[in-house]
Amino acid sequence: MQCSLVPFWTERLEKTEMVARQVSQRGGTIYCKNNGDRVKISGRAVLYSIADIFIN
Numbered sequence: 001m002q003c004s005l006v007p008f009w010t011e012r013l014e015k016t017e018m019v020a021r022q023v024s025q026r027g028g029t030i031y032c033k034n035n036g037d038r039v040k041i042s043g044r045a046v047l048y049s050i051a052d053i054f055i056n
Contacts, residue, residue: 003039010034 010016016035022028030043 003041006032006034006039 006018009018016033018032018034020030020032022030026046028043030041033040
C-alpha cells in the first residue's frame with residue numbers, strides 16, 4: 001500500500017521522506033523514502049504467517 005501512497009503524498013506535500021504509523025493494538029512505524037521510480041521502506045516486522053506457494 002505504501003508503495004503507491006508515498007509517491008502520491010510526497011508530490012503533494014513536497015517531501016521525499018515520510019513516516020507512517022499504524023494506530024492499532026499491535027501498532028507499528030514505517031519509514032518511507034521516495035527515490036523517483038522506487039520507494040524504500042524500512043521498519044520492524046513481525047512474522048504472522050508462513051505458507052508455500054506453488055506456481056504452475
